[in-house]
Amino acid sequence: MKKIFLLVFVTAFNLIASEEKINLFDLYKELHSNPELSYQETETSNKLAVILDEMGYEVTKNVGGNGVVALLENGEGKTIMLRADMDGLPVEEKTRASYASKKKTLNLEGVEVFTMHACGHDVHMSVLIGTAEFLMTNKDLWQGNLLLVLEPAEEVSGGARNMIKDGLFTRFPRPDFNLALHVNAGLQAGKVGYLPGWAMANVDSIDITVKGIGGHGAYPHTTKDPIVLSANIISQLQTIVSRQIAPTDPAVVTVGSIHGGTKHNVIPNEVKLQLTLRSYTDEVRNETISSIERIVRGSAIAAGLSEDYYPVVKIKDEYTPAVYNNPGLVEKLQKSFVKSLGSDNVIKVSPVMGGEDFGMFGRVEPIIPTALFWLGAVNEKVYERATRDDITLPSLHSDLFLPDAEPTIKTGVIAMSNAALDLFNTDY
Ligand SMILES: [Zn+2]
Ligand SMILES: [Zn+2]
Structure with a gap:
């Protein structure tokens, strides 16, 4: 297993450094500068569909709106679904990043609004692409079906429901596990957070x-x-x-x-x-x-x-159901994270009353074991200063929320790739 961990680590760095491969940080910056609102993620979904298609995935577009499904059938084995969400928010970005969004767009009511990736979905997409590339390049290390899902309209709680309605679990291999991550505005970059049971409301x-x-x-x-x-x-x-x-x-x-x-x-x-x-x-x-x-x-x-x-x-009948992290699956993930990131970087976190419609992907008949883990996104120095001076860090959805993208994405790719490998390769 050590060999696999090292491979993922090296490849994740290569993904960022290498000329030939996808530069995840460049991709992230491009996504960050061009956020699209819920139900309007056409450019984002097209762009990612092309990238995944060029990697060799079997890509299906327009699943439940702008949803994208990329499948790699790689022999007998389990089916694992990895999800990233794509939509931004109607927020005017106030960060001073060189790649800060200046974009304005018409919302569904026809009103012009600023848009921003204030919930870190740009990080989620970049991590998914990095993980997709690693698992494709190293497909001799695992067997089974890898189902990558790019979900639209998460912020308005429509995407998961629409993708399921449009046959996500009937037109494609049905997952044995659903996995996702979400950036965390209170956890340092380089760390991941996990918790079994109820995670989001x-x-x-x-x-x-x-x-x-x-x-x-x-x-x-x-x-x-x-x-x-x-x-x-x-x-x-x-x-x-x-x-x-x-x-x-x-x-x-x-x-x-x-x-x-x-x-x-x-x-x-x-x-x-x-x-x-x-x-x-x-x-x-x-x-x-x-x-x-x-x-x-x-x-x-x-x-x-x-x-x-x-x-x-x-x-409103389109409610967002709670995220329940399957305890057995979380135990497996926690072990995998400790192996790939070191125990100091794997933190048990508390549940929150925020919402995420990822939970819906598990709430089907029969239930699919599902887990969402948190990906630390706060710059180390900013975190230390905030702790020392008792300063409140910008939360998710804040116009000042800016992930420390490079270490965050690297950690996400390492954690997600190893978690998928471990789930493919061990009995459950
Ligand atoms: Zn959000
Ligand atoms: Zn979110």
């Missing part, structure tokens, strides 16, 4: 329209004020996590937006609220949603509104 977006009967601000007794009712509802919603869900079950209810009214002395007819909900289990998710429905209805009754005026709760 269910994400639901909910719109609530609180209805009332508007009128003059000086004659409140002739109205049913939806602003007061909304304030009451927002306070009551905070009791779901604090008083109803078991303290041992993580959950979040955040009202992120409230809009109502036009003027000081006019009581409006309605107020609109936008919520994000987070949970791990389906039970907590369902309990949170039914509590919201009960609270808004009860508050409307208490305000003396008739049924026609009960608040309307709209749950």
